[in-house]
Amino acid sequence: MTALDARYPRSWAESWDKVGLVLGEFDHPVARVLCVVDCVPETVDEALTLGADLIIAHHPLLLKPVSSIAPDTFKGRIVHRLIRAGVALYTAHTNADVANPGVSDALAARLGLTGLRPLVPAEGAAAGEGRGLGRIGELAEPLTLATLTQRCADSLPWTAAGVRAAGDPEREIRTVAVCGGAGDSFLADATRAGVDAYLCADLRHHPVSEHLAGGGPALLDVAHWASERPWLDDVAAWLRAEFPLDVVVSDLDTDPWTVHSAFVKETHP
Missing domain, CATH: 3.40.1390.30 (NIF3 (NGG1p interacting factor 3)-like)
Structure with a gap:
């Protein structure tokens, strides 16, 4: 966390942003890291399958205030799953x-x-x-x-x-x-x-x-x-140079738009 905070100081983030450590024990050993743009159910699945100890995400999971992390919401389920699996979550957003x-x-x-x-x-x-x-x-x-x-x-x-x-x-x-x-x-x-x-x-x-x-x-x-996926390669390269870690970059497409159909001009005058 100290190295990440030095590379992307929290003071550089916009006032509305929520960056830094989201969850995880500071003394928990980290051997494998997964870098993602979005911490969503699919990338959490990926982290648990890989046996990652830490997720570094670009977009904050908890950007807006919440009054509950009950598991009947998708964000609550993510928090519970990560804590049970011993996976920490760190966010670098506008500071990155x-x-x-x-x-x-x-x-x-x-x-x-x-x-x-x-x-x-x-x-x-x-x-x-x-x-x-x-x-x-x-x-x-x-x-x-x-x-x-x-x-x-x-x-x-x-x-x-x-x-x-x-x-x-x-x-x-x-x-x-x-x-x-x-x-x-x-x-x-x-x-x-x-x-x-x-x-x-x-x-x-x-x-x-x-x-x-x-x-x-x-x-x-x-x-x-x-537009933000290329940054993950830079973060991963830096982490590998700084620490003896196994760093994996997620190529899981988390863009919400999944289907594209082009118009045929002749049929749409």
């Missing part, structure tokens, strides 16, 4: 988003971006040393939006949602901003930065429409899980 290297660095690396700098520089306790939310970088060579969209689909973990883009397919893209997770709150920041394209997750109809009408950069929308 703002870190350098952090969640968006791993996403930028998948696209081959270089010369990285924060999209929104950190303030307060996390300020300095290249920390901040999102990253801006340069492609090795300019690509059309259509080609960049396909590169994203090829470089990021597969999900049923896939990758969609908004803008002229032939637009030339050189500079790209990325943000792991939901990113429509940073649309104006991407516009001010003068990037050619901005990639994030969970984009919504009206913000995207208004952004494009206002002359903003092209947009790429990916599944939330897919």
